[in-house]
Amino acid sequence: xxxxxxxxxxxxxxxxxxxxxxxxxxxxxxxxxxxxxxxxxxxxxxxxxxxxxxxxxxxxxxxxxxxxxxxxxxxxxxxxxxxxxxxxxxxxxxxxxxxxxxxxxxxxxxxxxxxxxxxxxxxxxxxxxxxxxxxxxxxxxxxxxxxxxxxxxxxxxxxxxxxxxxxxxxxxxxxxxxxxxxxxxxxxxxxxxxxxxxxxxxxxxxxxxxxxxxxxxxxxxxxxxxxxxxxxxxxxxxxxxxxxxxxxxxxxxxxxxxxxxxxxxxxxxxxxxxxxxxxxxxxxxxxxxxxxxxxxxxxxxxxxxxxxxxxxxxxxxxxxxxxxxxxxxxxxxxxxxxxxxxxxxxxxxxxxxxxxxxxxxxxxxxxxxxxxxxxxxxxxxxxxxxxxxxxxxxxxxxxxxxxxxxxxxxxxxxxxxxxxxxxxxxxxxxxxxxxxxxxxxxxxxxxxxxxxxxxxxxxxxxxxxxxxxxxxxxxxxxxxxxxxxxxxxxxxxxxxxxxxxxxxxxxxxxxxxxxx
Amino acid sequence: xxxxxxxxxxxxxxxxxxxxxxxxxxxxxxxxxxxxxxxxxxxxxxxxxxxxxxxxxxxxxxxxxxxxxxxxxxxxxxxxxxxxxxxxxxxxxxxxxxxxxxxxxxxxxxxxxxxxxxxxxxxxxxxxxxxxxxxxxxxxxxxxxxxxxxxxxxxxxxxxxxxxxxxxxxxxxxxxxxxxxxxxxxxxxxxxxxxxxxxxxxxxxxxxxxxxxxxxxxxxxxxxxxxxxxxxxxxxxxxxxxxxxxxxxxxxxxxxxxxxxxxxxxxxxxxxxxxxxxxxxxxxxxxxxxxxxxxxxxxxxxxxxxxxxxxxxxxxxxxxxxxxxxxxxxxxxxxxxxxxxxxxxxxxxxxxxxxxxxxxxxxxxxxxxxxxxxxxxxxxxxxxxxxxxxxxxxxxxxxxxxxxxxxxxxxxxx
Numbered sequence: 051x052x053x054x055x056x057x058x059x060x061x062x063x064x065x066x067x068x069x070x071x072x073x074x075x076x077x078x079x080x081x082x083x084x085x086x087x088x089x090x091x092x093x094x095x096x097x098x099x100x101x102x103x104x105x106x107x108x109x110x111x112x113x114x115x116x117x118x119x120x121x122x123x124x125x126x127x128x129x130x131x132x133x134x135x136x137x138x139x140x141x142x143x144x145x146x147x148x149x150x151x152x153x154x155x156x157x158x159x160x161x162x163x164x165x166x167x168x169x170x171x172x173x174x175x176x177x178x179x180x181x182x183x184x185x186x187x188x189x190x191x192x193x194x195x196x197x198x199x200x201x202x203x204x205x206x207x208x209x210x211x212x213x214x215x216x217x218x219x220x221x222x223x224x225x226x227x228x229x230x231x232x233x234x235x236x237x238x239x240x241x242x243x244x245x246x247x248x249x250x251x252x253x254x255x256x257x258x259x260x261x262x263x264x265x266x267x268x269x270x271x272x273x274x275x276x277x278x279x280x281x282x283x284x285x286x287x288x289x290x291x292x293x294x295x296x297x298x299x300x301x302x303x304x305x306x307x308x309x310x311x312x313x314x315x316x317x318x319x320x321x322x323x324x325x326x327x328x329x330x331x332x333x334x335x336x337x338x339x340x341x342x343x344x345x346x347x348x349x350x351x352x353x354x355x356x357x358x359x360x361x362x363x364x365x366x367x368x369x370x371x372x373x374x375x376x377x378x379x380x381x382x383x384x385x386x387x388x389x390x391x392x393x394x395x396x397x398x399x400x401x402x403x404x405x406x407x408x409x410x411x412x413x414x415x416x417x418x419x420x421x422x423x424x425x426x427x428x429x430x431x432x433x434x435x436x437x438x439x440x441x442x443x444x445x446x447x448x449x450x451x452x453x454x455x456x457x458x459x460x461x462x463x464x465x466x467x468x469x470x471x472x473x474x475x476x477x478x479x480x481x482x483x484x485x486x487x488x489x490x491x492x493x494x495x496x497x498x499x500x501x502x503x504x505x506x507x508x509x510x511x512x513x514x515x516x517x518x519x520x521x522x523x524x525x526x527x528x529x530x531x532x533x534x535x536x537x538x539x540x541x542x543x544x545x546x547x548x549x550x551x552x553x554x555x556x557x558x559x560x561x562x563x564x565x566x
Numbered sequence: 567x568x569x570x571x572x573x574x575x576x577x578x579x580x581x582x583x584x585x586x587x588x589x590x591x592x593x594x595x596x597x598x599x600x601x602x603x604x605x606x607x608x609x610x611x612x613x614x615x616x617x618x619x620x621x622x623x624x625x626x627x628x629x630x631x632x633x634x635x636x637x638x639x640x641x642x643x644x645x646x647x648x649x650x651x652x653x654x655x656x657x658x659x660x661x662x663x664x665x666x667x668x669x670x671x672x673x674x675x676x677x678x679x680x681x682x683x684x685x686x687x688x689x690x691x692x693x694x695x696x697x698x699x700x701x702x703x704x705x706x707x708x709x710x711x712x713x714x715x716x717x718x719x720x721x722x723x724x725x726x727x728x729x730x731x732x733x734x735x736x737x738x739x740x741x742x743x744x745x746x747x748x749x750x751x752x753x754x755x756x757x758x759x760x761x762x763x764x765x766x767x768x769x770x771x772x773x774x775x776x777x778x779x780x781x782x783x784x785x786x787x788x789x790x791x792x793x794x795x796x797x798x799x800x801x802x803x804x805x806x807x808x809x810x811x812x813x814x815x816x817x818x819x820x821x822x823x824x825x826x827x828x829x830x831x832x833x834x835x836x837x838x839x840x841x842x843x844x845x846x847x848x849x850x851x852x853x854x855x856x857x858x859x860x861x862x863x864x865x866x867x868x869x870x871x872x873x874x875x876x877x878x879x880x881x882x883x884x885x886x887x888x889x890x891x892x893x894x895x896x897x898x899x900x901x902x903x904x905x906x907x908x909x910x911x912x913x914x915x916x917x918x919x920x921x922x923x924x925x926x927x928x929x930x931x932x933x934x935x936x937x938x939x940x941x942x943x944x945x946x947x948x949x950x951x952x953x954x955x956x957x958x959x960x961x962x963x964x965x966x967x968x969x970x971x972x973x974x975x976x977x978x979x980x
Contacts, residue, residue, distance in 0.1 A: 362834065383836030391834070399834040404827045409820070413835045416820055425817045 058120070059084045059247050060105070060136075060216055065114035067100055074100040075111070078273040080266050082216065087238055087248045089258040089279075091291055092268035093489040094461045098251045099141070101268070102218050105249075106138050107131045137209030138218040143201050147194040151187050152176060155208050172211075179210045183237055199230040206237070217241060218249045223257055229347070235261045253291070253489040255284040255298075256518065267291055292491045302501045305525035307337035311477050311509035312359075317368035319351070319358040321533075327366070328354035330533040338477065341500065341510040343524030345517070347553050351533035352513045353394055356482050359511075361385045362399075373477055386414060390471040394482035394513070400467040401455045408436035408451035411470050443469035444495075461492045468496055472503055479503055482513040497523055517546055531555045582892040585944040586937070589890065590904065593933035597623050600928055601921065611920055619921050623929070626911030632918060646914075648786065648793020650906050652864070655798040656681075658902035659857030660884025662809050663721075663850045665893040669813055670846035671826030676724055676739030677854040678881025679746035680717040684855030685869055685878075686750045687716035688862050692774040693759050702778045706863060709779065713859030714852045720746060721851015722844055729840035735847065743881075747873045754871035761868070770868040780865025798860035803899055805856065810895035822846050854881060886930070889937035905930070 060082040067075040074097045082088050092098045103109045105116065107125040115122050118134055125131050131138075145154050152169065155176055161168040173189060180187055185203045193201060202222060209217055219238070223231045238248055238261055252258055258265055259279055267274040267290040274290050288296045313335045321328035329351045336342045344352050357363035359370060361382035370378050373388045393399035401410050412421050412432050421431055436451040445465045447453035455463060468484065481500060485493040500523065504510050514520050520527055521541050529537040529552040536558035539549060551557040598620045605616025618638055622629055627650060630641045660677045667674035692709035724738035754760065754771060761767045763776075774780055784797035813819040824832040825842040833839045857880065861867055887905055891897035908930055912923030936943075 360834075381836065381838075382833065383838075386836045393834060398828075398830045400831065402824050402828040402831045405824070413824070413831065416817055422817050426815055427817055427820060429815075 057083045059118065061117040061120075062101070062105060063115050063117065065101065065104055065111045065116075067097075067104055067109055067111045073271050075104065076271045076273075077114070078268065078271075080273070081276075082247050082249060083264075084247055085242055085245045086263040087242050087250055087261055089250045089252060089262035089265040090268065091253060091255075091258060091265050091287060093253060093291055093491060094459050095270075096268040096291075097271040098268055099220060102138065102220060102249065102251060105131070106136060106218065132212060132214070135213065135215040136218065137212060137214030137216070139202065139205040139209065139220060139222055141221040143205055145193045145201060145204060148192060150190050150192055151196065151200075151204050152189040154193055154204055155189075155211050159212050176207060176211060179207055183210070183240055184233075185237065199226055202226065202230075202234070215245070216247050216249070218251070220251045221253075222250070223252065223254060231257065255287055255490065258287070259284060269293055288490045291489070296490055297494050297498075298490070300497045300501060300522040302523075303505075305340040305504065307340040307525070308507065309338050310335045311338050311373060312336040312511065313369075313371040314359070315369045315371075317355070317358055317370060318366050319354045319363055320366045321354070326533070328533050329358055329365075331368070332530075332533075332535050333368075334528055334535060334538075336478065336509045336511050338507050338509050339504055340525040341504050341512055341523055342526045342528060343512045343514055343520050344528050344530055345514065345520045345524075345549060345553060346530035348515050350530045350553075352530055353482070354533075355530070356391075356394070356480060356513060359385075360389065360391050360480060386476075388477050390474050390476045390479045392467055392471050392479070392481040392484050394486075396460075396463055396467055401463060403454075403456040405455055406451065407440070407445070407447055407453045407455055407458070407466060408432050410455050410466060411436040411439055411451075414470060414474060439466075439469040439473060442473075443499075445469060461488050464488060464496070465492065468499060472499060476508075478509045478511065480511045480513075483515060484512070485514075485516070485519060493519075517549065520549070521546060529553055531558070581944045581947045582894075582940075583897075584947055585940040586890045586892065586897075586901070588943050589933055589936035589940045592936055593929050594623055596932045597925060597929035601925060604921070604925075608920075615920060618919050619915060619925070622914050622918065623911060623925075626914040627907050629914045629918065638918065644790040645792045646910050648790025648795035649913075650903060650910050651786075651790070651799045652794040652796065653906035653909050654903040655802045656857035656861040656880045657883055657887055657905050658799075658802040658806060658899055659853050659860065660881055661887030661891065661898040661902050662806055662884075662895055663853035663857070664884040664888035665891060665895060665898055666809060666813065666822075666853065667846060667850040668888055668893040669826060670822045670842070671829070672725075672728070672735050672843070672846060672850070674721070674724075674739060674847065674850040674854075675736055675882075675885070676721060676742050676847075676851070677857075677884045678877035679739070679743035680720045680851040680854035681858045681878050681881040682743075682746040682750045682873060683720040684713035684717040684858030685862055686753055687855070688713035688859040689759060689771055689774065689869060690753075690757075692779045692863060693772055693777050695777075697778040702780075705777070705779050706781070709774070709863060710856070710859045713855045713862075715855070717855015717858070718848045718852035721847045721849075721854070725844035725847025728847070729843040743877055747875075747877055751872055751874040760871065767868065769870050769872060771871050773865055773868055774863055775865035779863065781860065781863050794864065794866055796864055798864060801860060802857075802902075805853070806895050806899050809853070813895060818845075854884070857881075857884075883930070886934040886937045889940065890933070892940075 058081045062078065062080040065075050065078045066073065078097070078101055080101065090098050090101070100109065104111050105125065107127045107130050116125060117123065123134060125134065146157070149157070152173060156172045161171050176189060179185070185207055187200055187203050187207065188196065193204065222234060226234060235257065238250065242248055250262055262279050264276055264278055265282070265287060266276040267287065269291060285298060288298060315333050317329055317332045318327050319329035332355060334342070344355065346352055354363060358365045361380065365378060368378065369376060372385065377385050397403060402413065412435065415421055416427060421428055421435070433451055439445065440450060443465055446462050447458050455466070458466070464484070471479065484496050484500070488496070500510055500512070512524060524541050527539040527541055527544070527549065528535050529539065529549065531553065532555065536555065537552040538559065539552070601619040601623065602616045605611040605613060605619060621638060625640055627646050628640045628643055629646070630639045630643050633639045660681060663677050663680065664674050688709045691712040692705060695705045695708065697705060720742060723742050724735045727733045727738045728735045759771050761770045761772050781796040781798045784800065786795045786797065787793070813823065821832070821837050822842055822845065824835070824837055825839050829839050832842070861880070862869055883905055887898060887901045890901040908926045912926035915921045915925055916923045
């Protein structure tokens with residue numbers, strides 16, 4: 051045991067942190083060894099972020115102690131943490147948008163001579179670090195102008211610039227494309243090889259299995275256990291996390307597609323920022339009883355395609371037919387008559403965050419006679435309906451129907467949107483990244499809902515960036531690349547590798563469907 | 567956060583009311599302190615003069631003058647209350663105008679312009695339609711509706727500019743204010759409505775009573791003798807209730823609020839966001855127009871027509887009225903009355919002490935600042951309430967965490 055202790059660079063022993071009404075961390079012990087990648091796994095609200103905030107000095111625990119190299123340390127604020135060599139990449143980046151990348155990196159640790167900034171030295175050091183780890187950034191670009199992936203690299207460089215040896219990554223992959231995730235994984239492994247220790251917060255099992263040495267699982271504020279990734283598998287990890295056996299694979303019977311519900315011919319949507327069209331001459335159909343998935347790397351026109359279909363943006367050409375009606379120029383409201391839409395951005399489009407849950411539940415239906423009489427909203431009917439949906443779709447919230455949507459957790463906000471949209475019982479469901487940022491339990495639920503809707507004879511158009519989701523959920527895959535559909539694949543007959551080639555634009559089919 | 571009943575401070579409504587009351591109290595206290603400083607620095611006033619002033623600040627509404635021995639007397643003063651209600655009438659309506667816009671995510675700083683346009687339309691109609699051939703009651707209604715319409719049209723302009731050109735409504739409102747000020751001056755400049763009969767009133771437009779048009783008293787003059795009060799206050803209260811019903815009970819109110827809270831989500835749900843922005847500015851404008859109509863249709867009020875250099879304070883005072891009421895239409899009735907009470911206090915000060923009415927301007931100014939600050943006070947109250955609840959909980963058994971929602975920091979929002 052003595053030997054073990056010296057291996058641990060950071061030990062968090064019996065940490066307890068309470069908030070009014072909730073114990074966020076209940077007697078949690080976490081030991082981080084030197085040079086390891088240690089994953090912290092748990093569902094939304096399991097207490098992962100709280101534990102890391104304790105380590106980073108943002109919260110003071112009610113009980114427990116933190117040791118570094120075997121010695122008890124007190125971390126009162128992030129400055130103490132930095133002094134101990136602890137750095138953190140937060141889930142929501144802490145960058146100043148109007149500063150340049152270089153300014154952001156040195157902010158708070160500026161080298162000065164007689165009160166004047168010595169940017170040259172700083173630049174040299176940052177350039178060396180960026181070179182060494184292959185973290186490509188444009189030092190003179192403003193943060194607001196660079197991609198999310200590059201912003202994350204800036205955050206990582208910030209930690210390296212401060213010579214941190216303990217690196218905390220809070221949900222680092224939530225905002226990245228598959229390629230960027232691979233790069234990040236490689237970088238993390240590189241750090242570990244050099245003897246830096248990494249704490250990796252995630253609820254994505256694939257990533258944890260790929261990169262972590264050990265995993266500590268939290269559930270509802272309690273520590274369930276720490277295991278070696280070599281000695282475990284995804285299934286047992288997810289069971290530990292959720293507390294019950296979880297269905298990781300989507301169970302579904304072969305699709306029995308019937309009539310065409312949605313027909314898109316030559317749809318073109320102009321781009322906001324570029325001269326080139328965001329969606330260029332796209333044609334496809336979706337039939338009742340099938341799940342068609344639009345796959346592709348983020349930013350290849352999927353969002354704009356959905357905007358064009360749902361009416362959020364005007365199309366510049368092409369024809370969209372829904373249930374036999376030409377809706378190319380119809381209003382959003384008219385299109386909504388035959389279409390449910392689970393939007394990509396739940397905060398921007400999906401919910402009115404300052405409305406209560408019940409008000410959000412009728413966002414699409416408040417004009418229907420069952421919810422209004424002579425333009426007066428039937429308060430009782432709205433409450434009853436919201437309670438029904440909350441019950442049926444297991445939407446959890448503090449005060450039920452009168453909870454303000456903003457105060458709900460991300461997973462439950464998404465469940466509320468799905469409840470609202472699925473319950474409208476429209477022939478077509480457009481679901482854009484319906485499981486983004488959600489944990490295993492919620493994903494399992496949403497997938498089973500979409501399959502159930504398909505089996506009821508609805509047409510489902512799914513847009514997803516997650517390859518696993520694309521492969522397991524869809525009946526047909528359409529790959530989008532640079533605003534065009536470059537391939538139609540059968541998930542049963544294709545491989546992730548082949549899909550990847552289409553997504554990267556390395557391979558494409560001709561219009562007739564033959565590989566070119 | 568799920569403590570029901572145990573702590574009133576955790577209820578949003580209670581906090582809003584308390585925050586407004588605190589703002590008002592601080593404003594009055596600051597006024598009192600200034601009175602004290604002025605009193606002590608002026609030998610003619612002295613401490614006793616200052617004490618009189620302070621008592622009037624807090625109880626001016628109930629001042630009944632001075633007794634034979636020269637001390638201030640207090641009691642129910644129906645004239646004061648009646649005048650307060652009279653002056654509150656337009657303030658309630660401009661307050662509603664600002665409140666409706668706030669509720670829909672817009673800042674209607676254009677109330678003065680809408681008020682001026684309402685004034686112009688009302689006066690032109692009330693004085694222009696000959697009462698010999700048209701019954702006065704009908705003229706009243708036409709002039710009232712005309713004022714509302716003019717205000718609505720003037721409110722539409724910033725709404726249209728915002729909806730279709732995405733230009734901030736504050737900018738457009740400020741510009742339309744000054745356009746209205748000049749337009750109204752120009753319209754009355756060569757008109758036949760300038761008061762030529764009473765030669766001391768050369769800068770004024772005729773009272774509507776010159777044409778036999780005035781708001782009926784509806785018996786209120788019996789309750790509040792010697793005051794200017796008329797049926798307008800009842801109309802204003804009725805409109806406040808209607809606005810409340812519109813905003814919280816109807817589909818239109820739901821749409822307007824959805825657009826205000828999240829324009830994108832409203833659009834996603836098939837709500838016509840552009841139409842709603844224009845509509846909510848039109849409603850706001852209509853309310854400001856109605857404020858002007860009711861004020862000038864009273865029959866005893868005169869309009870100083872040369873407005874090109876000044877905007878009516880009633881329009882701007884709608885902002886603190888709405889802020890103090892936290893944009894609640896029913897609360898606006900009370901905050902409107904409170905603001906007009908300060909006017910009465912100012913009058914009492916001028917009449918009964920050596921102070922002048924400008925001291926109430928100071929109080930109003932402090933309250934205006936603090937009413938913008940009342941959100942901060944509200945948040946502080948919330949924190950205080952939570953701490954109190956947490957302290958109470960020490961002894962109570964810990965509630966098991968029911969959702970991840972309670973744990974804001976632990977949520978993994980994508």
